[in-house]
Amino acid sequence: MEEKSVQASVDKVYKKIPAYVKLAIAATFIMGILFNLFIFTNKAVNHDDIMAEFIYNKQLDIVSGRYMWLLIRRITSYYDMPMLFGIIGMAGLAVSAGIIVYMLKIKDRFVILLSAIMASFPINACYYSYLSISPVYYFAILTAVLGVFFVERFGRWAGIIPAGVCIMMSLGTYQSFLALTIGLAFTM
Numbered sequence: 001m002e003e004k005s006v007q008a009s010v011d012k013v014y015k016k017i018p019a020y021v022k023l024a025i026a027a028t029f030i031m032g033i034l035f036n037l038f039i040f041t042n043k044a045v046n047h048d049d050i051m052a053e054f055i056y057n058k059q060l061d062i063v064s065g066r067y068m069w070l071l072i073r074r075i076t077s078y079y080d081m082p083m084l085f086g087i088i089g090m091a092g093l094a095v096s097a098g099i100i101v102y103m104l105k106i107k108d109r110f111v112i113l114l115s116a117i118m119a120s121f122p123i124n125a126c127y128y129s130y131l132s133i134s135p136v137y138y139f140a141i142l143t144a145v146l147g148v149f150f151v152e153r154f155g156r157w158a159g160i161i162p163a164g165v166c167i168m169m170s171l172g173t174y175q176s177f178l179a180l181t182i183g184l185a186f187t188m
Helices: 002-016 019-035 037-041 047-054 059-063 068-076 082-104 110-120 122-129 134-171 175-187
Strands: none
Touching (some): 037 082, 037 122, 082 110, 082 134, 110 122, 122 134, 134 175
């Protein structure tokens, strides 16, 4: 009985998502996997992987202001799993693209173009060069976008608390995504 209610709830939420948002999510995910397939199916060892394998000091995350890394790495681990981390990261970017398309009300063919740009942007190659921490970066992007989404969706007063929590998590993950939050906020 409980399984049916969960399935019914998921179906109800899925039906509420506009078609252009679903298209943006699917296009970003598929193009992202295709554009970055080489790194997902190969292993290029870098100094961060070696450090994580042998001498990683978890206190460095806290000292550098990246306190959310400790939580995220409990879920993902400190080691590279190329295909899994690639899929997790690209899923986060795809959901972010869907939220951006929804907030900016882009309903045209530009959805595919925006998705292609987000999935092929050169910074993705940098994030995926360090696969052991790539899901962390995409979590930061997602929470930066969610912060603006909550204010836009629920209004300034009702959305400010969840937005603040999301922006705090984004800043606690990687501080450079504050520019994304500010840019989206000014665009909205």
